[in-house]
Amino acid sequence: MGFYNYNLTIDKILDYGSTVYGNKEIVYRDLRKYTFSSFRKNVESLASSLQKIGVKPGDKVAVVDWDTDVYMTAYYAVPMIGAVLHTVNIRYPPEVMLKTVIHAEDRWAIVRDEFVPLLEKGKSFLTNIKGVITYSDNKEKVKTSFSTFDFWELQNSGEEVKPVDVREDAQATIFYTSGTTGDPKGVWFTHRDLVLHSMSVALTTSKPPLKTSQDDVFMILVPMFHVHQWGFPYVTMLVGSNYVLPGRYDPAMEINLMKREKVTFSAMVPTILYMILSHPEAARNQDVFKGWKVMIGGSALPSGLAYMARKSGINIAVGYGMSETAPVLTVAYYTPEVEKLGEEERFLQQIKTGVPIPLAQVKVIDENGKEVPRDEKTVGEIVARAPWLTRSYYKDPERTEKLWKGDWLHTGDLAIVDKLGYIRIVDRDKDSIKSGGEFIPSLILEDIISNHPKVGEVAVVGVKDEKWGERPVAFVVPKGDVKEEELREYLIKHVNEGKLQKWWIPDKFIFVKEFPKTSTNKIDKKALRQTLSS
Amino acid sequence: MGFYNYNLTIDKILDYGSTVYGNKEIVYRDLRKYTFSSFRKNVESLASSLQKIGVKPGDKVAVVDWDTDVYMTAYYAVPMIGAVLHTVNIRYPPEVMLKTVIHAEDRWAIVRDEFVPLLEKGKSFLTNIKGVITYSDNKEKVKTSFSTFDFWELQNSGEEVKPVDVREDAQATIFYTSGTTGDPKGVWFTHRDLVLHSMSVALTTSKPPLKTSQDDVFMILVPMFHVHQWGFPYVTMLVGSNYVLPGRYDPAMEINLMKREKVTFSAMVPTILYMILSHPEAARNQDVFKGWKVMIGGSALPSGLAYMARKSGINIAVGYGMSETAPVLTVAYYTPEVEKLGEEERFLQQIKTGVPIPLAQVKVIDENGKEVPRDEKTVGEIVARAPWLTRSYYKDPERTEKLWKGDWLHTGDLAIVDKLGYIRIVDRDKDSIKSGGEFIPSLILEDIISNHPKVGEVAVVGVKDEKWGERPVAFVVPKGDVKEEELREYLIKHVNEGKLQKWWIPDKFIFVKEFPKTSTNKIDKKALRQTLSS
Known part of the structure; x- marks a missing residue:
């Protein structure tokens, strides 16, 4: 009654996107296609079905899949009912992957057919699992030795979600990230973290030079298990762009998908860009790269690759962050001073680490905690604050202590700052x-x-x-x-x-x-x- | 120690703007000019001086001024130290104005010289006031019979703000709005409300057709006492646009200021647009209106005026909201369907009430709480949710009860919805x-x-x-x-x-x-x- 205590929860983003951009599309290869509003219905059906089979608020739900529409549906449906989405790293060795599922105490799993054998192998360890939801692209049912449900049936139930009081500080996601030593660390985010990160990234990519809008078509070439695909499955609902999902990584297929769906914006690590541009299929399809807007992150972008991309007419902006930061902290968008520069000088700024995105506070500090001068020489560590950083490593206070020191998240990345305020990473601490x-x-x-x-x-x-x-x-x-x-x-x-x-x-x-x-x-x-x- | 609990407070916006857009400008007529970074220094000096003279967290600070740089400095400095900015409506009759200052229990006041006599008249009632900060444009000191401080001295102290723990749910602002009957109602907002509203408005105005960016120059023709000038003094820091402050309202001066400062974006009520366009100075300066982007709100825009604006080359988008909603709920920006229309049809959508901005949920409902059909005929009431709506009228539970019913804020505005989902107001309930x-x-x-x-x-x-x-x-x-x-x-x-x-x-x-x-x-x-x- 009375005042509505509005929580910044994931469903608000879906509500916005499906209301204002109801006819925009989510495309999974050439297999399936949805409008934002039919996608929303699927999300709600799946969410209600998950409630029905017994998924409770706080339950962790593992997803073991390539980058698909099924995955994207889970991105919304799982947190919407207060459950926690565990985006399992399918490229870990099977044993490590299993370890993360055990460490996270996953209770449910949504599994693509080809990954079922993997799960079966670990069955004796997976005593927490209450049920597995399977699917295959050809919609045939996939049996397992667990209590099994068919994804398509759950998604098509057409029922309404039972009201559930999800607070913005409730955990929404968890995933694992590898350190230099020891087991992968569990990184987790709340609804609020994800909503605020999405708002800031959406605002940043609206700025020059990326200027993304509803006229853009996104295809993100970052795995969906990797820091929620850098937040773009949520950002797309705020921007109103079409969203193309490539499934399993394959450069030739991706180039053709780009062509067919008229992709205009992507994000990826440098290696993927290199693999695409050096693929034989690229030479035959130079036209698809003209005007392609690409955000590069995950590792520093070598300028050799940047020039190679530029020659193909690609418009690059580097982004920076890490798993612990949801991930984006900086993007090399244009400040007014950079926008005024000549094309060549502007380009050199675009391939640096960038400047903070709205609400993020990012500093490069020396050993005494003071900011380094803007001399492009003095090296310091990047530290950050933002309303979307992980509070702790899951069940790991020891390693958390090294992350958060004196009210700042310590990235362990070493950087210099130029006179225009652009940060440039010179090394990861562990690699120095x-x-x-x-x-x-x-x-x-x-x-x-x-x-x-x-x-x-x-x-x-x-x-x-x-x-x-x-x-x-x-x-x-x-x-x-x-x-x-x-x-x-x-x-x-x-x-x-x-x-x-x-x-x-x-x-x-x-x-x-x-x-x-x-x-x-x-x-x-x-x-x-x-x-x-x- | 450890994890930094990031609060969505006003200082974060200033930190971002002054870091990334440090050289952008705030211009007060032809009198004073600041870069965002020098402005930030002024804000911090003023804030530390306010602390020094005894302004405490929770203290209300009235500002009695036209739309000036002094006002804008107070917009940031007062909330930054946990105090509450009361933006006094200087166009109320003196007695009503006085009533609001008493009702709000203001303890301090920042007053432009010409308003000092007004304050003196009410002295016997203003027993709460501990001190008055005065200023004049010519920087001469202005004495009062209250304990008096000079604004320029406080602002130039150059001292650092003493750390103060301001929570995002702390009250940041209060102002009064007139109802159909009874005394003006006190509407108040928290830091969080203002930050989230600013993020959403910044994202919305980045969308077509407004597409505001760091290349724009804002001059908002809404008084600063009117719902924090619709949030734009905060939005400008997120967008990186120059910000022009016109002082006291005067169409001829404004037209010339627009010309000199190359203003590209404004917001105002329809009447002001009419006064500008029908002013003799307008006829002599038609060139300044070409490409001018104008957001209209506060009242419905009559299409006669809209056509008149269009003839001058003005690009209009209507916005909608009310004092209680911080204020923006909808803007008539382009959905993808509207963007594809011909120019004339698009224009007809731009002058409707619009669609929700990100994170706002806006519905038009019938007496049973069901959404009206999109038939452009059935009339319902606009109700809203957003993470920036006022919780209550200050010290007025009775009228609050009529505002918040069943988890929705009831606007009292009657509207229809067209097949594209655009809302159009047909009447204010009280005027129907x-x-x-x-x-x-x-x-x-x-x-x-x-x-x-x-x-x-x-x-x-x-x-x-x-x-x-x-x-x-x-x-x-x-x-x-x-x-x-x-x-x-x-x-x-x-x-x-x-x-x-x-x-x-x-x-x-x-x-x-x-x-x-x-x-x-x-x-x-x-x-x-x-x-x-x-």
Whole structure:
């Protein structure tokens, strides 16, 4: 009665999107298509069915799937009834994946047919699981040895959600992120976190140069298990853009899907962009990249790749964040000063780490907690505040203590700041190389090497050295025939131009055919280091 | 220690704006100019000085001023230290104004020189006031019989704000709004209300057709005492637009200020737009209106005026809300369906009441609480939810009870909905006319009459009638020579075209030179009705 205590819950976003943008579309490959308003009906049907089969507020619901419409329906339906969406990392080794499901104490699972065997293997450990909801694309029923429900049946029940009092501070999601050591850490977010993050990202991408609007078509090439696909399944409802889901990763298919659905905006890690642009299908379809707006995050963008993208007519803006930050903290959108620059200078700002998005507070601080000068030289750590950061690692107070110190979230990322206020990451703390007591910024090295015309991808890591403590080694995926001497000369040229220090030049260049990747498609530096020490 | 509990407080908006848009400007006429970052320093100096002179969290601080830089500084500095900004309606009769200051229990006042005598007159009643901060544009000190401080001195102290724990649910502002009967009602908002409202309005105005960005220059022609100038002093920090403050209302000065500062976006009530466009200075400066983006709110926009604006090249979008809703609930921005329409049809949508802005939930319901069909005929009441609505009228539970019923805020506004989902107000409940038991939508009548080439402004009110209960009477401000018969014939033509009912035609047309206006520049229908009954 009386005053309505409005909670910032996920259903509010869906209500807005389906009301104002009811005819916009969610497209799953060439298989299924929904308008926002029919999608909303599906979400509500699924939510009510989940209530009916016994899913209770606070219950964790694992989703084990590629990037599909089924997944997207769960993004809304699970939190809507107060349950918690666990977006399971399907690219973890089966044992690790299982561990996360056990650690999260998942009670239910929504599972695509091909992942059922995986679940069955772990059955003896999964004593918490009360029921499994399965589906296959061809809509045939998928049996399991668990208590099983058919997703399509639940989604088509057409029933109404029983009112449930979900508070904005209730947990909405959980997922796991790998650290340098130990088991993956559980990161979790509340409804409020996700709503505020979505509002801020929607406002940021409306700014130049991305300027996304209802005329855009989003296809996000970040797995749905990876920090809720950077929030875009929610953002799309606020912006009113069509939303294309690619299913399982496959560059050729994606290029053709882009073409068919007239995709205009994507987000991804650098590696995926590289794989798309260097795919044979790309050469045949250069027209689809013209004007494509791409937000890059997850790892620093090597400028070599950035120039390659630019040549294809792609409009890039880098974003930055981490699992713990929901994830976006900064985007390299245009401040007024940058907007006024010439095209080349503007481009160089767009591929930096960027400036804070609305409501985020991001600083680069020295050891005494003071902000570093805007001199593009002094290195500090990025620390952040925002109304959407994870409170703690799930059931892990020890590692939480290292994350939150003195009211700031410590990212462990090292960065410099330029005179226009743009942050640029120079290294992840855990990847940094200390040589003779001095710091070698591996990302700056990689950036320069990546610009060599015969270099495809590059990664610089530190290797133990008796004399210097550590020395840099460069791993290179060459484009064509390249010799170590060429790269060395190229770097010395940059030393002479004052762009790097001579003692930064790697002691060794190792040429490989491809890089080991993490489950979220970043270059796996840990694995590279291991090849050196073994 | 540890996790930072981020509160959605006003200072976060200022922090963002001054960080990313530090060089954007706040301009007060041709008198003073600040960058966002120097403005922030002023805000912090003022805030710390207020702390020093004894302003405590929870203290109410009245501001009695035109629309100035001083006012804008107070918008941030007062809430920042946990105090409450009372934006006093300076256009109330002195006695009513005084009543609001007493009712709000203001403890401090920031007063422009010319309003000091007004305050002195009420001195014997203002026993709560602990101190008065005065200023004059020429920076001379202004004495009062209260304990007096000089604004410029406080603002230039250069000291840092003492940390104060302001929670997002703390009250940030209060102001008074007039009802049909009784004393003005105190409406109040929390920090959180204002931050979320600002985020949503910023996102909305980024959408087509307004598409505001850092390239825009805002000049809001709504008094700063009127629902925090519709939130734009906060929105500007999120968008990064320059912000021009016009001081005291004067159409000729404003037109010249627009020209000098290259204003591109404004918001105002219809009457102000009419006064500007019909001012002789407008005819000489038609070029300044080309491409001017204008958000109209406060009253329904008569289409006659809308066409007049369009002829000058103005791009209009109507907004809707009320004091109790902070104020924005809907804006007539383009949904995808509307964006695809031809220019003329699109225009007709832009001048309706619009669709909900992000996070707002707005419905038009019948007496049983069910949404009316989208038939553009069935009239219902607009009810709303949003995370920024006033919880209650200050110290007035009785009238609060009529506002909040069954979890929805009841606006008392009557509206229809078209097939595209656009709401259109047809009457304010308190202004509605019942004739022979049937409802006559005064706003639709006004809309049609406003389109007659010889009509400047028009207002239709109900007058008691023995036979029918009530009958409509039209007040008209003519443009040139117009006869009642002409208007009657014109309306009969519209009856024949099926656009109105014959029995809606006013019984009487009364020609007047100008309309009485409310303190917020809306046509004062209450006063017009009184001229009939007296």
